[in-house]
Amino acid sequence: MALGAPFHLTVLYRGPLSSCNYGCPYCPFAKHRETPEEHEADRAALERFVAWVESQPFDVSVLFTPWGEALIWPRYQHAITRLSRLPHVRQVAIQTNLSGPLGWLRDADLGKVGLWATYHPGEVSRERFLKRCAELDAMGVRYSVGVVGVPDQLPEIQAVRDALNPATYLWVNAFTGGRPYTRAERAALTHIDPLFEVNTRRYRSRGYACQAGETVISVDGDGAARRCHFISTPLGNIYAQDVRELLAPRPCTRVTCHCHIGYVHMPDLDAGAVYGDGLLARIPEGPEWVAPGAYLERARQLWRGGRLTGL
Numbered sequence: 001m002a003l004g005a006p007f008h009l010t011v012l013y014r015g016p017l018s019s020c021n022y023g024c025p026y027c028p029f030a031k032h033r034e035t036p037e038e039h040e041a042d043r044a045a046l047e048r049f050v051a052w053v054e055s056q057p058f059d060v061s062v063l064f065t066p067w068g069e070a071l072i073w074p075r076y077q078h079a080i081t082r083l084s085r086l087p088h089v090r091q092v093a094i095q096t097n098l099s100g101p102l103g104w105l106r107d108a109d110l111g112k113v114g115l116w117a118t119y120h121p122g123e124v125s126r127e128r129f130l131k132r133c134a135e136l137d138a139m140g141v142r143y144s145v146g147v148v149g150v151p152d153q154l155p156e157i158q159a160v161r162d163a164l165n166p167a168t169y170l171w172v173n174a175f176t177g178g179r180p181y182t183r184a185e186r187a188a189l190t191h192i193d194p195l196f197e198v199n200t201r202r203y204r205s206r207g208y209a210c211q212a213g214e215t216v217i218s219v220d221g222d223g224a225a226r227r228c229h230f231i232s233t234p235l236g237n238i239y240a241q242d243v244r245e246l247l248a249p250r251p252c253t254r255v256t257c258h259c260h261i262g263y264v265h266m267p268d269l270d271a272g273a274v275y276g277d278g279l280l281a282r283i284p285e286g287p288e289w290v291a292p293g294a295y296l297e298r299a300r301q302l303w304r305g306g307r308l309t310g311l
């Protein structure tokens with residue numbers, strides 16, 4: 001892109017952190033506590049990244065997508081607070097299990113902070129998780145709550161939905177590790193999350209436009225920039241060059257895209273119409289959220305790959 005053009009870049013940051021205080025049986029980061037060396041490497045990488053954001057002459061939004069739980073650590077709490085207070089940062093969001101302290105949020109610009117909070121029923125009681133959500137409500141923090149749609153856990157998913165603040169969006173990720181959903185399960189999950197269907201299929205993405213690599217990038221702790229978390233080829237390094245030199249419109253090179261943090265950047269899906277400023281934290285705030293039918297139809301068209309010939 002041309003240097004100097006008005007610009008807003010979204011960065012998905014994933015540093016070296018790979019540890020978690022929870023023990024989810026399906027997760028490689030479960031119960032791994034970081035060593036002092038790992039702590040220092042992640043701290044230094046995070047500090048460098050935040051300083052980089054501070055120095056950029058254009059608007060930036062950040063989504064932290066750690067491999068593990070980062071928000072239990074003061075360094076991430078400070079980083080989000082610091083970023084939220086920068087005039088040129090529009091949004092800063094993080095994926096979290098919501099187990100860490102929350103009082104630090106009072107120092108952040110809450111108009112810019114969004115939490116992507118996942119409920120892990122085997123790791124925390126429903127009561128304790130809901131108490132954390134109530135604390136967020138009391139502080140006026142924007143957040144979404146999410147669960148994995150494991151069929152056996154449908155009663156628990158329904159129970160947490162029923163107990164949550166009705167204004168809080170509960171997203172359900174499709175569970176891909178088991179048998180197909182029955183029609184009744186699918187209906188129940190769609191009743192809980194009106195956008196559930198959007199997450200149930202892989203998107204045919206190869207050859208299709210995606211803003212990843214143009215207005216959205218993924219950055220690791222060393223500064224290597226990739227267009228997204230799912231295409232490993234680096235575009236360059238944000239610490240070695242002006243990041244805008246790395247950005248260009250590019251069709252997707254993967255056969256499919258199946259993760260929310262990826263497919264929402266496909267312009268034909270127009271996820272912004274549903275999520276608005278809440279896109280990074282998965283909080284529907286856009287005008288289409290009141291009637292998301294057009295969004296579902298756009299998703300179905302993308303699954304079919306119906307807009308391009310020869311796929």
Ligand code: SF4
Nearest residue numbers: 020022024027030068
């Ligand atoms: S909370 Fe998340 S990162 Fe931690 S063990 Fe569970 S799935 Fe893994």
Ligand code: SF4
Nearest residue numbers: 205210228252257262
């Ligand atoms: S469609 Fe998905 S895999 Fe392809 S570039 Fe976009 S985010 Fe990456």
